[in-house]
Amino acid sequence: MSDGTETLSRNAEAEATLAGLGSYRWGFSSDIEQELAPRGLNEDTVRYISAKKNEPGWMLEWRLAAFRAWLKMESPGWAKLAIPPIDYQDAHYYAAPRKKPALASLDELDPEIRRTYEKLGIPIEEQKVLAGVEGARKVAVDAVFDSVSVATTFREELKKAGVIFLSISEAIREYPDLVRRHIGSVVPVRDNFFACLNSAVFSDGTFVYVPKGVRCPMELSTYFRINAENTGQFERTLIIADEGAYVSYLEGCTAPMRDEHQLHAAVVELIAETDAEIKYSTVQNWYPGDAQGRGGIFNFVTKRALCRGDRSRVSWTQVETGSAITWKYPSCVLAGADSVGEFYSVAVTNNLQQADTGTKMIHLGPRTRSRIISKGISAGRSSNTYRGLVRVGPSAEGARNFTQCDSLLLGDRCAAHTVPYIEVKHPIAQIEHEATTSKVSDDQKFYAMQRGLPEEEAVALIVNGFCREVLQTLPMEFAVEAQKLLGISLEGSVG
């Protein structure tokens, strides 16, 4: 039997299984040939990855230093998560499509990848853009397929504006000075266990630089997708908005179905200079595992923004519905005077999912402001924890924070926790924290059903209402996707 037939029958089997399960809509596996690093993790693995990418010597040294530091670190245990032991030797740390063509346009993209995108349900607007429809809204899609970027669109138009939008591997080769100056400056190599591991073995990711005074002419969007079996995924993203620049970046994720837990440990660093603004939106939809808790992604992400310049502004919006375990705290270091950090989050857990997510707002500069709106929704037997830190440093006179944490419970076997940490080292600071926990009431459900909505749609509508404040901060097409996603991820949680 040839490889092809085998793959085909495996896919048919997967599809049959899926048809039976029917709940994870995007659990498919596409059969693109792959090149894998040998299983395991040691200095040779790090050298292999660096060599595959033709990296300069400094990058390899940086990775090796990270790897040596990582060996001495331990997996953190403070989150409210039950994490099964992970065998870091039992994974491939690099997977690249075997053919890596330089594409002139997306039409030349491997049709299998195109089909994958279609199954992913990339929004119509973006499909139009991909198809080159005239007048379609401009959204640049830098497609990260597994670990390596295989296509980048709109590079030309962005170039005209002076915006650099590349895979990080390309950026390391083409803009080594920019990368070297900023990488690890927001999330230091030794910041935490997972960030350190990422620094050693990061496979690919995105690099964005928006020069002084430039408003990025389109929303930048990247679809991440884990595709190879047993491949740890270590994305690295670095976004820099120079003085007075503005950029909005969208990240969306889905992953194919699989049986084994899969580790994902990304690092995202944002840097906003004086008067600059970065909006970073995520819809995270990775495979959460089945109703019995089998399979599913482990998502251990370090996302941090440095508001370095005065009056700079960073806003994180996340809609988290996927992954078996989520460990994620997009944070803002508010160094510049009058800088502003915002965190808008919806986290949904169902079945046996566990999420421990929140933010850290570190106020260093005077009159810095932060706003945290967190909406946690728990269903099934899941556990959903908001963990947030607001720290006001000794020089942050007049700093202000407002935090609102709302939890919504569906059923009575799930759990919601709110863990706020507040540290204030300046007497003139204003911190407000509000928290609520509620249930979808029988009254609300019955009212909506009496008007004609089936039970699951009634619950989805009520949940969307609960999340409105966060959803409305998303760009339009993302908001629509996110709403659908909320409904899908709560399927089977009622009745």
Place this chain on the structure above:
Amino acid sequence: MLAITDLHASVGGTPILKGLTLSVGAGEVHAIMGPNGAGKSTLAHVLAGREGYEVTGGTAVFLGQDLLAMAPHERAAAGLFLGFQYPVEIPGVSNLLFLRTALNAQRKLRGEPEVSGAEFLKRVRAEAQALGLDMEMLKRPVNMGFSGGEKKRNEAFQMGILQPRFALLDETDSGLDIDALKVVADSINRFRGPDRGVLLITHYQRLLDHVRPDRVHILAAGRIVESGGPELALRLEAQGYGAIAA
């Protein structure tokens, strides 16, 4: 149109409806009156299919279908509308989104196409104007920050948009001032028609002054104890429930 026969229902194990029989034909408007705690709202909830209301005996046939076997949203799609005694607030969901989603869900179940945005808005404008509801208010979350009277007018508004076959209105007149009462009564009168039915649950003759019922029933201790024409309501107004043998 709606035929209820010997209906028994319990809430939390306590029998509330104890052999209720009532029939409303097409084109008719009936009123149910009765003391507090008689089981009027329980009847409305049982007919609409609310969870926790256990039917222990009897039947309810709506347009030839076994109403009690249907899910609540199926009853709605079949044309049953319940105007709530206590309308519910839904944070973050605008009235208009709520109503359009509901209307389209009903239409989907009936195999009808979705209503277009333009058509929906046209209906909304006309109905809002008739009920003296502000469009801005309708963009706000469902019933949030509405006064008692506004909530009741919103129920009538929803009835006007959804265009059901049968309206079960549970004290829709309570909490309305004279002017609002007139407006809501007008909307019921616009609604009534040869192939529609209305069951008004009310305490007050003043609604029946505006919406003339074909039949009036008195519900006490879980059953219909007396039925008659409009004059029964007047007698009740004069003498009180005490005079009616339970």
